[in-house]
Amino acid sequence: MAGKTLYDKLWDDHLVKQRDDGSALIYIDRHLLHEVTSPQAFEGLRLAGRKPWRIDANIATPDHNVPTTDRERGVEGIVDPVSRIQVETLDRNCDEFGILEFKIKDQRQGIVHVIGPEQGATLPGMSIVCGDSHTSTHGAFGCLAHGIGTSEVEHVLATQCLVQQKMKNMLVKVDGKLGAGVTGKDVVLAIIGKIGTAGGTGYAIEFGGEAIHDLSMEARMTICNMAIEAGARVGMVSVDDTTIDYVRGRPFAPSEEQWDAAVEYWRTLHSDADAVFDKVVELDGSEIQPQVSWGTSPEMVVGVEGNVPDPDREEDPIKREGIVRALKYMGLQPNMKISDIKLDRVFIGSCTNSRIEDLREAAKVVKGRKVSPTLKQAMVVPGSGLVKAQAEQEGLDKIFIEAGLEWRDPGCSMCLAMNADKLGQGEHCASTSNRNFEGRQGFGGRTHLVSPAMAAAAAINGHFVDVRDMMN
Amino acid sequence: MRALQQHKGIVAPMDRSNVDTDMIIPKQFLKSIKRTGFGPNLFDELRYLDEGKPDQDCANRPLNPDFLLNQPRYRNASVLLARRNFGCGSSREHAPWALDDFGFRVIIAPSFADIFYNNCFKNGLLPIVLSEEVVEKLFQETYANEGYQLDVDLEAKRVTTPSGESFDFEVDDFRRHCLLNGLDDIGVTLEDAEQIRAYEEQRRETAPWLFNAGR
Ligand code: SF4
Numbered sequence: 160m161a162g163k164t165l166y167d168k169l170w171d172d173h174l175v176k177q178r179d180d181g182s183a184l185i186y187i188d189r190h191l192l193h194e195v196t197s198p199q200a201f202e203g204l205r206l207a208g209r210k211p212w213r214i215d216a217n218i219a220t221p222d223h224n225v226p227t228t229d230r231e232r233g234v235e236g237i238v239d240p241v242s243r244i245q246v247e248t249l250d251r252n253c254d255e256f257g258i259l260e261f262k263i264k265d266q267r268q269g270i271v272h273v274i275g276p277e278q279g280a281t282l283p284g285m286s287i288v289c290g291d292s293h294t295s296t297h298g299a300f301g302c303l304a305h306g307i308g309t310s311e312v313e314h315v316l317a318t319q320c321l322v323q324q325k326m327k328n329m330l331v332k333v334d335g336k337l338g339a340g341v342t343g344k345d346v347v348l349a350i351i352g353k354i355g356t357a358g359g360t361g362y363a364i365e366f367g368g369e370a371i372h373d374l375s376m377e378a379r380m381t382i383c384n385m386a387i388e389a390g391a392r393v394g395m396v397s398v399d400d401t402t403i404d405y406v407r408g409r410p411f412a413p414s415e416e417q418w419d420a421a422v423e424y425w426r427t428l429h430s431d432a433d434a435v436f437d438k439v440v441e442l443d444g445s446e447i448q449p450q451v452s453w454g455t456s457p458e459m460v461v462g463v464e465g466n467v468p469d470p471d472r473e474e475d476p477i478k479r480e481g482i483v484r485a486l487k488y489m490g491l492q493p494n495m496k497i498s499d500i501k502l503d504r505v506f507i508g509s510c511t512n513s514r515i516e517d518l519r520e521a522a523k524v525v526k527g528r529k530v531s532p533t534l535k536q537a538m539v540v541p542g543s544g545l546v547k548a549q550a551e552q553e554g555l556d557k558i559f560i561e562a563g564l565e566w567r568d569p570g571c572s573m574c575l576a577m578n579a580d581k582l583g584q585g586e587h588c589a590s591t592s593n594r595n596f597e598g599r600q601g602f603g604g605r606t607h608l609v610s611p612a613m614a615a616a617a618a619i620n621g622h623f624v625d626v627r628d629m630m631n
Numbered sequence: 632m633r634a635l636q637q638h639k640g641i642v643a644p645m646d647r648s649n650v651d652t653d654m655i656i657p658k659q660f661l662k663s664i665k666r667t668g669f670g671p672n673l674f675d676e677l678r679y680l681d682e683g684k685p686d687q688d689c690a691n692r693p694l695n696p697d698f699l700l701n702q703p704r705y706r707n708a709s710v711l712l713a714r715r716n717f718g719c720g721s722s723r724e725h726a727p728w729a730l731d732d733f734g735f736r737v738i739i740a741p742s743f744a745d746i747f748y749n750n751c752f753k754n755g756l757l758p759i760v761l762s763e764e765v766v767e768k769l770f771q772e773t774y775a776n777e778g779y780q781l782d783v784d785l786e787a788k789r790v791t792t793p794s795g796e797s798f799d800f801e802v803d804d805f806r807r808h809c810l811l812n813g814l815d816d817i818g819v820t821l822e823d824a825e826q827i828r829a830y831e832e833q834r835r836e837t838a839p840w841l842f843n844a845g846r
Contacts, residue, residue: 188841195661207815207817291721314816356719599658
């Protein structure tokens with residue numbers, strides 16, 4: 160018999176019941192909640208007279224709607240009344256059911272996918288779900304982690320299980336060494352550019368290879384975060400020393416007495432050498448350039464030295480139509496150089512790139528420089544209150560502020576513009592987030608996805624430049 | 632949940648690939664804490680010429696005359712015909728809620744994003760995967776015939792055109808069973824409560840750190 164993949168192992172370890180019809184009951188170790196996708200689930204519980212199955216498996220925090228300024232005022236500081244009601248509803252639901260919540264004024268508050276790992280609430284080998292598609296982030300720890308809809312949020316609250324079909328296995332192998340200035344974000348954008356936004360549909364993707372295991376946990380999280388942009392609900396990296404070192408000592412991590420047994424188990428969380436994948440994709444890490452998205456889908460991406468594509472050269476009619484539509488929306492000309500795209504705003508933040516390492520990389524680029532006067536705004540939004548505190552301890556806030564970037568409070572912010580931070584119509588933004596869909600960052604806004612270092616370089620120049628040219 | 636066994640309805644052709652959930656229901660409408668009322672904001676940015684705001688009366692907003700759901704022939708559509716990778720993007724269940732609230736019951740496409748596909752079944756909507764060629768043919772027939780309807784039979788797993796041509800589709804048994812019978816799947820899962828508890832106990836023994844409270 161062939162060996163097991165990491166996904167097979169995680170699946171087997173969480174299987175409560177295999178049903179005859181092919182569906183299975185999977186146990187959920189950790190359930191993360193935020194204000195946008197949970198209110199209807201709590202309401203459903205109440206209407207059915209049900210109670211949460213296991214209260215201590217749940218952790219909640221408001222992130223999507225929270226303002227990134229004026230936070231001392233707490234919920235009162237949320238200007239939009241509809242947003243405020245949503246945050247208050249989360250508070251009320253968590254209080255009523257006794258669920259641990261890092262509220263808006265708690266220093267542990269932050270983007271749900273930043274705080275899970277930060278607290279050690281994300282542990283290797285766990286099954287983790289959240290009503291948010293970027294839950295794939297947690298797979299960086301060798302977890303089975305994926306996003307769910309609101310009905311499933313209710314289902315997990317009520318039963319601690321999910322009804323699932325097993326996915327297929329895909330290995331994305333990135334070998335070689337990444338060049339200087341090339342980050343996890345560039346790797347994942349290059350992968351999506353290669354396999355497309357539906358390339359991973361129906362699969363659980365394991366990211367492997369030398370280039371991946373050379374990366375920090377932060378960078379692995381960036382990569383797994385965007386598995387969903389490649390169509391895969393699940394992205395994973397197997398456990399190694401980097402994983403274990405990261406987890407040690409965090410608030411929810413195993414205690415001293417539990418530690419050795421936990422580590423022994425975690426060491427098994429990798430695909431066996433003879434495991435068989437349904438699909439394997441290989442990339443050479445040394446060839447990956449810093450990436451910039453030019454269109455309205457994350458697969459519409461190119462190296463910074465490249466050009467905007469020419470639809471006339473695309474043979475697939477559906478794709479050609481997609482390029483024409485995207486260029487029109489983005490206000491770009493075919494064949495123009497990526498470095499000629501002028502920017503209006505820069506956003507450094509989101510669950511993809513708002514961790515301490517991301518902020519350090521951006522700070523390194525802007526240090527001693529000034530934001531281009533042609534920009535309307537450049538902002539840095541840390542992923543959590545703890546990331547913010549850490550950055551301030553390292554003096555990163557001062558570097559940003561001196562360079563002319565705004566230093567904000569934690570939340571999703573301009574990643575999806577549910578709070579006050581958004582793009583104006585037609586504005587171009589270099590953004591470290593994960594989605595460049597039409598209107599994502601504001602009505603008529605134009606998003607270009609990049610790494611924190613590339614966003615920082617763009618902030619200084621007012622247009623895209625190759626960050627590698629600024630590094631000496 | 633509302634059951635669906637058979638459905639016959641007018642087809643609306645959404646002729647673009649990678650329709651994402653931000654397009655289906657833009658984020659400003661996700662602030663609602665209810666499950667209903669999203670229909671007027673379905674495809675908001677394509678459907679109206681102005682920027683939509685939550686809690687606004689959509690009746691007086693300027694419509695984009697080119698958008699399909701604003702054309703009289705598609706206004707009463709209940710079957711949405713779409714291109715590949717429909718529903719990609721976020722996990723927001725507001726997307727199927729909005730489609731449902733507008734009146735759609737069936738969505739046909741060559742492929743769907745996983746989470747969206749799954750969310751549809753939880754809300755009495757049936758997503759059907761047909762081949763790229765068949766979908767193309769249905770697009771042509773829809774354009775050519777005003778009032779074009781499709782007849783969908785979930786029991787038989789079959790879509791039939793007005794000319795009597797039919798296409799079989801796949802759907803897994805559990806989802807089909809729940810949708811045919813309008814089952815609440817939380818109730819179904821809780822029938823296995825004992826097994827869940829047994830699993831939990833065994834995990835508490837072998838992996839106690841999974842149950843830690845924070846320090
Ligand atoms: S940062 Fe953006 S992508 Fe991440 S959870 Fe928040 S809104 Fe979603």
